[in-house]
Amino acid sequence: MNHSPSNNVVVSAMISQERDIALIDELRGADAETACVEFKQNNADPDRIGVLCSALSNSARIEDKAVAYVLWGIDDSSHNVIGTTFSPDAQKVGNQDFQFWLAQLLKPDIALSFRTLQHPDGKVVMLEIPAATSAPVEFKGTAYCRIGSATPKLSDHPQRFQKLINNLRPYRWEKENAKTYQDADEVLKLLDYPKYFSLTGQNLPDHKAGILERLEADHLIVRDVGGRWNITNLGAILFATDLGKFDSSLARKAVRFIAYGGHNKSATVTHRHDGVKGYASGFEGLVGYINGLLPVNEHIGAALRESRPLFPEIAIRELIANALIHQDMTIQGAGPQIELFQDRIEITNPGDPLVQPDRMIDLPPRSRNEMLASLMRRMRFCEEQGSGLDKVVMSIEVYQLPPLKIQAEGGSTQVILYGPRSFAEMNRSERVRACYQHAVLKWLSGEKMKNSTLCERFGIDKKNAAQASQVISAALEEGKIKVADPDHPRAGYFPFWG
Template identity: 70%
Template sequence: MNPARDIALIDQLRAEPAEAAWLEFKGNNTDPEMIGKRCSALANAARVEGRDMAYMVWGVADETHAVTGTTFHPDTRKVGGNQVLPMWLANSLTPSIAFSFRVVDHPEGRVVLLEIPAATGAPVAFNGVPYIRIGSATPKLTDYPERYQRLIERLQPYRWEQGMARQFATGDEVLALLDYTQYFRLTQQPLPDNRRGIFDKLEADRLILSDVGERWNITNLGAILFANRLADFDASLARKSVRFVAYAGSNRAATVTHRLDGQKGYAVGFEGLVGYLNALLPKNEYIGAALREAHPLFPELAIRELVANALIHQDMTVTGAGPQIELFADRLEISNPGAPLVKPERMIDLPPRSRNEALASLMRRMRMCEEQGSGLDKVVSACEVFQLPPPLLRAEDNSFQAVLYGPRGFASMTPDERMRACYFHAVLKFLSGDKMKNSSLCARLGIAPKNAAQATAVINKTLEAGLIRVADPDHPRAGYVPSWA
């Protein structure tokens, strides 16, 4: 930790008018049982009070808040004869919390700071008993059902976006590390004419948070979206940059023709990345009413949405991996770490579920992806319009992959692709209030009406696979709908 920040933090805590439910000052009382109960109580009380951290401070008088110094050495304090206090405390608290003892050489004396994260997933218990702080008392939480209920209501699961990418940054460092002008442009807000106005807006979207000593914390959300250089932050965040590789052939053994490792935050670099991809894609010629028209091999809307989907829905807690885009001669593969929260076959019709709701919300505000629940519909629809094979949405061990395929006629599609195209077509028809029929599937697959039996065979295979069903068993010609409809 930063020693200057710890001194500023202690001074800010000393400036509080009195001890609080989330703050306690101690002299040299180092009784382990007392510390264990206080850890539980302060963690739970901090969450009730809407604070992210609670603190115990040794070496500060609880009445005057003057620095008196302490002889407490937490790393050498033994409990039960052979276990150091931090390890004993970690084993006694459930669920485990990332508390931190820090010895601070304050200008006025030696101080020990115990920083305690607020409860997140469940009340924090010491030896199986959760406590709460009320005034100067530390009773059992269960003895105060109204406070217990309030704590349960305020408990929130951990959000990676709320973590800190940089602590104790000066205002100048914030403005140098984040492309704040892009934030205002993309969110369509006027750029304030003063620093205070800039910081207020960034803080309102939780891209930065106020720290001690008139400094700032840059959140993971702020860094991953608006970093000028992700490498300026922790290595684990820098590895979340987008990686692009293009191959001369149809597999990874082919020669690499282009490679790009993203350096900027997602919002700052998104438009450039999509433009770079579209510029590399080969073009197909379509004959319109009078002129030949060149179109990219893959629909731009599909690329844009699938890239945004990979950024938004990745599991940020998977270390050493980030979104990856690979361009082959016949397909485009877009993958991201983390298994999806919705089954791939239901991603078109079910509302999306994201681990990164703040990231998703802000990217939608900046119009980098479609409105909630409509993106993948448009991807599948675009593939139909261009008469491309259906996209493949595939969940693997701890990752998700979306594959766009280049143009191939019905005869060149695999049986699985034909069934997937039939299923997706039935889903799109159902979502538009219609039903799939043999004739509409012929149009989707480019089958001439005289060869309608080919579409019938695909429908029968898809029925056997349980992906679709007859809409009305009493009227089989009424059409087909997804099996879950």
């Protein structure tokens, strides 16, 4: 059955209303008001509401809750729905609209949401208050907290203030909801749960409750009200059967692959693949698809000729995994992109790098998406320790390819892996970059880079060792390497920071 856009809006509104009523009933079911819930009938005093917003927002963060609520139309003692005359849209403070007045006096800004609902037992107004995120929320310059039904100044309770500060964390995209109020069957349709159990090495339970329990334990889903579930961004981005069934902002995070028949983007597009599955569900298929398209290069080994891919498979795998893990998920309308040209492959992800490009090989990785990174490492998509770039660079040296290029460009991070080119075909900057990366690998192994090891890296014959010496001199001149022992300049070299 097809639904018109207007019908879809109506259906969505009905689901939202149904969820809100279920939420009200769940909040009413508590034995008493909690630190994150306040019941009222008609009290519409603006200053009292402002103090409550500050107190409940701060207390929600102290209790590690995402939101807090004020409900009008609920009896304070019995929690029965008794209806209310309070109308936030009609409320004024002087000549100002009440909600605008309130927003001006709450700092930092919080996205308050007033909703008027027709509960089966009467009219209820619900105010949803997000938990504090960056700093304690103040009303008229004062921060409050919640103790029982009281709302004292936060400064008068240093232990609560300290807990609030400890709980204030940077925004966690992974924990936000991608879909809300889904029943169990819908969750299991939207998520590739068999792949989750396979990749994490767990036996697949033979009942829904066991499946949902494990998905919840890894923060892929969280409990909603009325026995329903929310799918987190983490769950969707990793295990969606179809990212198109989620919000467009999430769907645009799908991996895009484009192959060109030439050396630049003006060449004919020979292959294009727009990802549909979540990263974990589709990773092996994507890597296999790309490797299947790579040209094969004939390599003369020690005893015989052998055919091998143009690029090392481990390099493709690690670089794609890094792009998925380290992207900035908060950038709208952008996702990882892989572009294959005749002489190189470019892998781009949204967000400036958190580590200087020159130090990515040796420094521990810093990720904006720690939950995503942790789970992908657990599923062995990438290195358990480190960024995996040391193995990438090592494989590049084995293939004697031009050096890896990592650059920050226009709010994104781009890694370029080049196809085979001889030492003579590399320019000065490429030779210096290769020299630096070789020095880093040696340093990580507890060794020094020497003229002889650099000759081996470039495939330079020993009789032409002067060519390697020229590269070392250029790298020293550019400050990319340094002499390991000033008293014995030819004893070896370290990277500039070593």
